[in-house]
Amino acid sequence: TPHFQARGLDVSGFYLGTLNVSIAPRRYRVLAPRMTFRAVRWHPTEPPEDFSFMDARIGAEARPLVDALIYYPHPDTKPAHAQPPDVLEVLAPRVDGLGYGNTVRVAVNPRQLHIESYQIREQTCD
Secondary structure (H helix, E strand, O other), rough: HHHOOOOOOOOOOOEEEEEEEOOOOOEEEEEOOOEEEEEEEOOOOOOOOOEEEEEEEEOHHHHHHOOEEEEEOOOOHHHHHOOOEEEEEOOOOOOOOOOOOOEEEEEEEEOOOEEEEOOOOOOOOO
């Protein structure tokens, strides 16, 4: 939190942890992040990392969506801990009623983040 705050991003209103949201079988692609921070040295022994943030909204069941951010540690600066390409890391306020295994609704800014559509391709077997 203090490393992002020092660079102009206040995440103090968010829960201290990320929600890892599977969008499988879809994948996502970062297009134009709201903010990107380069060479953030957040740990005394780990190398610096690059992080991007995209606007989002998230909700559980029929509850209203709340403002959130997609948190994206760049895989090329964090090769040992990269997330799978079908998992969104979401920073959000505490969402009542949300727990492991729950279904959530996530809305993203399509100019910042592209989520691939899932299509079943027909093939014939010989």
